[in-house]
Amino acid sequence: QWRFVESGGGLVQPGGSLKLSCTASGLNLHDWTIGWFRQAPGRERERVSCLSSTGTTNYRDSVKGRFTTSRDNARKTVYLHMESLKPEDTAVYSCALGIWRQCTAGGFDMTNWGMGTQVTVST
Numbered sequence: 001q002w003r004f005v006e007s008g009g010g011l012v013q014p015g016g017s018l019k020l021s022c023t024a025s026g027l028n029l030h031d032w033t034i035g036w037f038r039q040a041p042g043r044e045r046e047r048v049s050c051l052s053s054t055g056t057t058n059y060r061d062s063v064k065g066r067f068t069t070s071r072d073n074a075r076k077t078v079y080l081h082m083e084s085l086k087p088e089d090t091a092v093y094s095c096a097l098g099i100w101r102q103c104t105a106g107g108f109d110m111t112n113w114g115m116g117t118q119v120t121v122s123t
Contacts, residue, residue, distance in 0.1 A: 002026030002112060004095045009117030012085055020080040020117060022095035027112075030073040035103035035110060036080045038091035038119075048093065050103035051078060058104055062088070085121045092116040 008020040022034065036048040049069040050058040057069055066085075071078045078095060094117075096103075098110035 004097070004112055004114035006093060006095055006114045006117040009093060009119045011120045011122065013123055014086055014121055016085050016121070017081070017083045018085065018119060020082070020093055020119070022078045022080070022114060024076040024097070024112070027076075027097070028073065029071065029076055029078065029097070032097050033100045033103045034069075034071065034078040035096050035098065035107050036069060036078075036093060037096065037107050038089075038093045039116075040091040043091075045094075045107070047103065047106055049080065050100065052100050056100070082119070085119075087121045090119060090121050092118050 002025045005023050012018055031053050033050055033052045035050045037045050038048050039045040047060055051069045051071055066083050068081045094114050096107055096110035097112045102109045
């Protein structure tokens with residue numbers, strides 16, 4: 001089974017920006033919801049955003065107004081643009097594929113998880 005490939009992570013100072021990419025290899029994405037999730041050391045994985053096939057979005061409260069997810073179906077890529085980053089945004093960010101209900105429920109039934117990309121917000 002193919003996996004998403006995430007990229008774009010790195011070390012950034014508080015207040016900085018990063019743009020993450022999530023690219024698929026084995027499927028057209030236009031019929032699916034794509035979720036971004038993150039997991040910090042010692043903490044459970046949490047939903048960051050959901051992007052439906054029709055463009056509907058959903059964000060966790062702590063990132064609303066700072067993070068934006070978008071998609072380029074021709075490139076089989078979904079993006080997460082992160083601004084005004086905070087130390088508490090530090091985590092491994094991963095993406096997965098599924099349906100809207102799965103994503104908003106936490107992503108547990110979603111598939112094709114990537115290995116993730118590390119985002120570290122620190123001085």
